[in-house]
Amino acid sequence: MRVAAKPTEQEIIEGPQAVSFQIANGNVRQRCILQTELPTKALAQKYLLANWSVVEKMARDALAAGNLEDGEIKLVIA
Numbered sequence: 001m002r003v004a005a006k007p008t009e010q011e012i013i014e015g016p017q018a019v020s021f022q023i024a025n026g027n028v029r030q031r032c033i034l035q036t037e038l039p040t041k042a043l044a045q046k047y048l049l050a051n052w053s054v055v056e057k058m059a060r061d062a063l064a065a066g067n068l069e070d071g072e073i074k075l076v077i078a
Helices: 009-014 041-050 052-065
Strands: 018-025 028-035 073-076
Touching: 009 018, 018 041, 018 052, 018 073, 028 041, 052 073
Parallel strands: 028 073
Antiparallel strands: 018 028
């Protein structure tokens, strides 16, 4: 069984981690950011991949509603 990576000193200072991803929007790509409460980038990325279908739906719903912040879709998972 794999042990989760411990947060680095920098990650502890930075606090909860965010990961970015893109979704297709016609012929262009839309940048999205998923803010998590997880302490490491690796755990945040793992969460994104494990919950991709839910996160993608949230991003597409936000895009359809026009919820863009500085040209990006920002999602928060608590």
